[in-house]
Amino acid sequence: MEGVVDYTMRKLVTELGGVDLCVTEFIRVTEQLLPRKEFLKHAPELYEGGRTSAAIPVAVQLLGSDPEALAMNAIRAARMGAPSVDLNFGCPSKTVNKSRGGAVLLDEPNLIHDIVKTVRAAVPDKVPVTAKMRLGNKDKTLAFENAVAIEEAGANGLAIHARTKVEGYKPPAHWEWIARIKEQVNLPIVANGEVWTCDDYRRCRDISGCEDVMIGRGLIARPELGLMIKADRIGEQATAAAWHEVLKLLLRYFDHVEAKLPARYVHGRIKQWINMMRPQREEAEALFAEIKVIKDLTLLRNYLVEQLEA
Helix, strand or coil: CCCCCCHHHHHHHHHHCCCCCEECCCEECCCCCCCHHHHHHHCHHHHHCCECCCCCEEEEEEECCCHHHHHHHHHHHHHCCCCCEEEEECCCCHHHHHCCCHHHHHHCHHHHHHHHHHHHHHCCCCCCEEEEEEEECCCCCCHHHHHHHHHHCCCCEEEEEEEECCCCCCCCCCHHHHHHHHCCCCCCEEEECCCCCHHHHHHHHHHHCCCCEECCHHHHHCCCHHHHHHHHHCCCCCCCCCHHHHHHHHHHHHHHHHHHCCHHHHHHHHHHHHHHHCCCCHHHHHHHHHHCCCCCHHHHHHHHHHHHHC
16 A cells, blocks of 8 residues: 555554554566665665564565566565565556556466566575465456466465456455455465455455455554454454544654654645544544644644543
8 A cells, every 4th residue: 555554554553463464565666676775765674674663574565567677676675684575466556557567467467477486486485475466457357367377486375355456446345256266276365355344354254265364444444453353363352442542543653754754744644544544433534524624733733632632
């Protein structure tokens, strides 16, 4: 999730708990070996052995269409300490797709095979190489072929977003297609798409046959969702975080973002997160309505503190 699940978000969410693995925002690869600073910009965790402050491993995700260039950059990521390398065949962005990256490559299973095979051969065996795909670009006709291509190329795992590029993020996610793909390949598969609640997780697990899920927007909307799912899996009560705990998390996020970004961008990032919480929290709906026009950072912080102390 470009521009959302960055280093700061990964730090806070993994410190909260319930997450076993993170993936960076994609690093775009064209024809050249990127400098170390580019990897460190997207994955500052490389300074700390490729793990968050909560010791959760962070896979470095690469996006592109040139097998050799991707392999060169995968080697660099591995040498810098990336615990694993993930290849993006799922991004639906028109800008990315026009540059021959992301989900548009699902029209070319042979190229996907070449990319995965070349990267897998280049990276040390101890460093897993995984892939993320959608069910297709315009339709699902090549879903099985792409999954088989990824497996036969030597990938160590596959995450599947259960929609095509054209379907974007419109519900529903077609988890039944993941179950059908699992019948065709022996790779470890992680299900992705439309998991917002514990009930969603149970239905996804039952329909897809996947015990493990990758969560993006759902975890931003409800940062404790990973903890809730883990509790549910062992038969414990899955309890949502109290709103005052969410406000504390938002204020911590405020501190990190303010220290990292120019002042003119800070209020936008705070509002972005609150806005993404709105589908799951009535309190976020009310809060966003009150702060959406505030640009002064002192006023914005004071309002959040007042809500916490109310």
